[in-house]
Amino acid sequence: MQADLAIIGGGPVGIAIALALAKTPLKIVLLESGGMSFDAKTQALYDGSKVGTPYVTLEASRLRYLGGSSNHWGGWCRPMDAIDFEERTWMPYSGWPITKKDVDRYFVKAHELCEAGTLYYDGAGKVTGDLGPRLALGPGGLTTRWFQFSRMHGSVLPTHFGERYAGDLKKQAKLTVYLQANVTRLGLGRAGSAISELDVATLDGKKFTVKPKAAVLATGAIESARLLLASNDVNTAGIGNNHDLVGRFFADHPCPRDNATLVLFDGKIAPYYLGNQVAHGAILRAGLFPSEDFRRSQAVMASSITVEGKIDLDDVGKAAVAVTAAALGVDASNAVAHSLGCGMEVTPDPDRRLTLDASRDALGMPKLKLHMRLADQDFAKYRLTLKELGRQLLESRAGMLKLNSRTRDEWFGSLDWGNHHMGTTRMSADPRKGVVNADLKVHDVANLYVAGSSVFPTYGAANPTINLLALALRLADHLKGAVK
Amino acid sequence: MKRLTRRQTLWLGGSVVVVAGGGVGARLLLRKRFAPTPYDDLIALVEDRDGAAQIGETVLAEVEDFEPKTMAADLRTRIAGRPLATVIAEDASDRRIAEGGGWVLPETLALICALAAKASA
Ligand SMILES: Cc1cc2nc3c(=O)[nH]c(=O)nc-3n(C[C@H](O)[C@H](O)[C@H](O)COP(=O)(O)OP(=O)(O)OC[C@H]3O[C@@H](n4cnc5c(N)ncnc54)[C@H](O)[C@@H]3O)c2cc1C
Numbered sequence: 001m002q003a004d005l006a007i008i009g010g011g012p013v014g015i016a017i018a019l020a021l022a023k024t025p026l027k028i029v030l031l032e033s034g035g036m037s038f039d040a041k042t043q044a045l046y047d048g049s050k051v052g053t054p055y056v057t058l059e060a061s062r063l064r065y066l067g068g069s070s071n072h073w074g075g076w077c078r079p080m081d082a083i084d085f086e087e088r089t090w091m092p093y094s095g096w097p098i099t100k101k102d103v104d105r106y107f108v109k110a111h112e113l114c115e116a117g118t119l120y121y122d123g124a125g126k127v128t129g130d131l132g133p134r135l136a137l138g139p140g141g142l143t144t145r146w147f148q149f150s151r152m153h154g155s156v157l158p159t160h161f162g163e164r165y166a167g168d169l170k171k172q173a174k175l176t177v178y179l180q181a182n183v184t185r186l187g188l189g190r191a192g193s194a195i196s197e198l199d200v201a202t203l204d205g206k207k208f209t210v211k212p213k214a215a216v217l218a219t220g221a222i223e224s225a226r227l228l229l230a231s232n233d234v235n236t237a238g239i240g241n242n243h244d245l246v247g248r249f250f251a252d253h254p255c256p257r258d259n260a261t262l263v264l265f266d267g268k269i270a271p272y273y274l275g276n277q278v279a280h281g282a283i284l285r286a287g288l289f290p291s292e293d294f295r296r297s298q299a300v301m302a303s304s305i306t307v308e309g310k311i312d313l314d315d316v317g318k319a320a321v322a323v324t325a326a327a328l329g330v331d332a333s334n335a336v337a338h339s340l341g342c343g344m345e346v347t348p349d350p351d352r353r354l355t356l357d358a359s360r361d362a363l364g365m366p367k368l369k370l371h372m373r374l375a376d377q378d379f380a381k382y383r384l385t386l387k388e389l390g391r392q393l394l395e396s397r398a399g400m401l402k403l404n405s406r407t408r409d410e411w412f413g414s415l416d417w418g419n420h421h422m423g424t425t426r427m428s429a430d431p432r433k434g435v436v437n438a439d440l441k442v443h444d445v446a447n448l449y450v451a452g453s454s455v456f457p458t459y460g461a462a463n464p465t466i467n468l469l470a471l472a473l474r475l476a477d478h479l480k481g482a483v484k
Numbered sequence: 485m486k487r488l489t490r491r492q493t494l495w496l497g498g499s500v501v502v503v504a505g506g507g508v509g510a511r512l513l514l515r516k517r518f519a520p521t522p523y524d525d526l527i528a529l530v531e532d533r534d535g536a537a538q539i540g541e542t543v544l545a546e547v548e549d550f551e552p553k554t555m556a557a558d559l560r561t562r563i564a565g566r567p568l569a570t571v572i573a574e575d576a577s578d579r580r581i582a583e584g585g586g587w588v589l590p591e592t593l594a595l596i597c598a599l600a601a602k603a604s605a
Pocket residue numbers: 008009010011012013014031032033034061062063064065066067068069070072073074075076077181182183184218219220221223227418419420421451452453463464465466468
């Protein structure tokens with residue numbers, strides 16, 4: 001089978017690129033491993049092993065059918081900040097080869113695909129004013145900022161890209177979608193400098209080959225690394241792996257639950273901190289975020305803090321609140337305590353990585369092994385951010401804060417994960433530091449692109465999907481000129 | 485319905501007074517007595533001495549070489565006769581923050597609590 005462009009993977013990224021290019025003259029095939037709904041045998045192809053720091057199992061943290069992991073995502077959206085793209089002296093391996101400005105113009109369309117309404121984010125204060133005031137914080141490192149949420153038309157759920165866009169994909173004359181089509185090998189030509197064919201297999205034994213002029217790998221950050229590493233027939237290290245980078249720098253956002261206790265002396269908090277609120281057609285929720293200045297001056301990473309449910313204080317807590325409020329000259333007779341949650345950025349770590357395992361899946365592909373690690377330093381830096389929030393609350397006399405975790409065991413006692421897989425095919429202008437270049441093309445391979453959060457060199461604390469969609473739409477624009 | 489007699493009413497009314505009066509009296513009579521310390525002036529700045537001592541224990545767990553007399557002298561210099569609320573607001577804006585049992589506290593308040601803990605030890 002011939003095609004101008006093969007898109008491998010029908011998750012949010014694959015679907016976004018396919019739709020963005022559907023009206024061009026390009027003949028496109030979209031190869032999706034799954035069908036229209038969950039199937040246990042297909043899902044088992046995601047099976048893998050893990051060692052090191054406790055982490056979610058590889059087959060449980062993603063879904064393998066049309067729409068990919070958007071079939072169970074939470075719909076939280078937030079663009080990264082300009083600083084997330086910068087090289088930072090305190091953050092090893094930081095620095096994207098592009099700036100936030102290079103992707104900014106794609107967020108409107110990305111938002112539209114997520115059905116997340118008008119982009120408000122930092123301007124959301126204007127449309128939520130009626131719902132109550134923002135938390136009074138003294139001047140300092142943290143401020144209220146906003147998440148927005150995806151919601152599929154006519155549903156209470158966020159946009160499930162497969163269900164939502166299957167009809168649109170079908171309508172496109174020059175686009176063909178193959179379901180149950182597992183790409184098992186990216187075939188490099190003899191010279192090793194371009195992809196010449198893709199091997200495709202179904203679980204019921206059918207096999208075929210696609211010969212595309214160019215291919216986009218959009219199988220999520222875990223599977224994209226697997227396909228590149230496992231396609232090692234021409235280059236024994238795999239594709240794009242001349243510098244041993246494929247699969248390294250794996251990352252996710254740790255989400256330690258109940259990591260701090262927020263006490264508000266007057267017991268009042270606007271509802272948009274505690275849950276989603278609809279305002280002017282957008283679904284919004286506020287969080288507390290370290291400012292760019294604070295991140296620079298304190299050398300901390302990004303984080304997003306959310307206010308959760310009410311909790312009871314123990315005796316020491318009650319005494320701390322009573323004594324502190326009295327000393328500040330504030331009435332705390334209506335004080336209320338809330339648990340805090342968060343998503344944390346982690347330091348890029350080349351040894352947090354995916355490697356091929358000896359065992360194989362039902363299609364004969366080597367499985368993956370995840371070597372998971374998490375530095376104590378990352379928790380310590382997040383703790384500094386929390387402490388600053390506590391200070392700002394005291395300065396405004398609005399409340400106070402308790403830090404609930406200090407030791408590694410304490411952090412891990414309540415650790416959850418965002419299931420935001422990132423980093424395994426990082427972007428860099430320098431082939432020795434990254435797998436793909438600023439156009440998301442694999443270094444040294446003329447016609448292979450990787451799209452998705454695997455290309456993020458650093459991770460920010462923003463939820464990845466809206467960001468990876470913006471990057472994917474930018475790639476689609478690039479492909480309009482690059483693939484003839 | 486059983487009617488209350490005047491005597492019962494008086495007795496009930498009286499009991500309220502007694503209880504209320506007893507409350508005040510008990511507070512005076514039963515007020516916890518603490519051995520005098522050279523830093524009672526500082527401890528007196530916080531309202532709830534027992535509560536302060538409770539937090540102070542957790543602050544002491546964080547501070548090495550806490551020497552009460554020296555600390556008290558330093559605190560007096562810092563406070564310089566100003567209201568405690570002013571001093572701790574200044575602590576917060578000047579980033580003088582301490583921790584006790586995870587609670588983020590203005591440093592001056594944390595240290596006074598630590599003195600209260602030492603005093604009740
Ligand atoms: C529980 C959970 C909650 C989440 N919540 C949020 C959230 O609130 N906000 C947010 O921003 N993000 C969230 N995410 C992350 C979000 O789901 C991903 O960022 C997003 O799905 C990535 O899209 P993708 O297209 O890059 O990859 P995927 O969604 O992983 O899609 C990859 C596609 O490739 C297909 N595929 C895989 N291997 C092959 C192969 N060999 N051949 C052919 N096809 C293949 C798969 O079947 C799948 O359809 C969440 C994830 C999880 C698991």
